Amino acid sequence: MSKITIWFIKCALVYLTIATLLGIHMAMSGPMYPYMPMHVHLNLLGWMSMMIFGVAYHILPRFSGKPLWSDRMSVWHLWLANIGLVGMSAGWVAVGLAEGRSLLIVFSIVQGVAVLLFVVNMFKTIKAAPTPVRPTGG
DSSP, rough: OOHHHHHHHHHHHHHHHHHHHHHHHHHHHHHOOTTTTHHHIIIIIIIIIHHHHHHHHHHHHHHHTTTOOOHHHHHHHHHHHHHHHHHHHHHTTTTTTTTHHHHHHHHHEEEEEHHHHHHHHHHHHHHHHOOOOOOOOO
């Protein structure tokens, strides 16, 4: 596996652990849990998306028969996705404060840019795939 695949999977596992611990805390705290948005984002963007990114970086180049279009873009993606998620988590904690909403917006944009880098990198990687030749029946 490539280093980028390994790093995304490791990050996914860390976020799964944190989200699970928050879930346990949420179950013990009752229905008015203030950190539910953080729990949700750590599960969806942290655990699920990071795992999908890691697996996609491993599988899609192999399916396309071509190397990843941009290793550099995948590294930027890794950093921005993690910065965006951690920043959004801090924003959800601070959402009651005046600057909380601004943190959420800024780090949501960072996360959006990270996803865009992934999408472009994957499109370029699978576009490089050779078109299969179909046999003519005749």
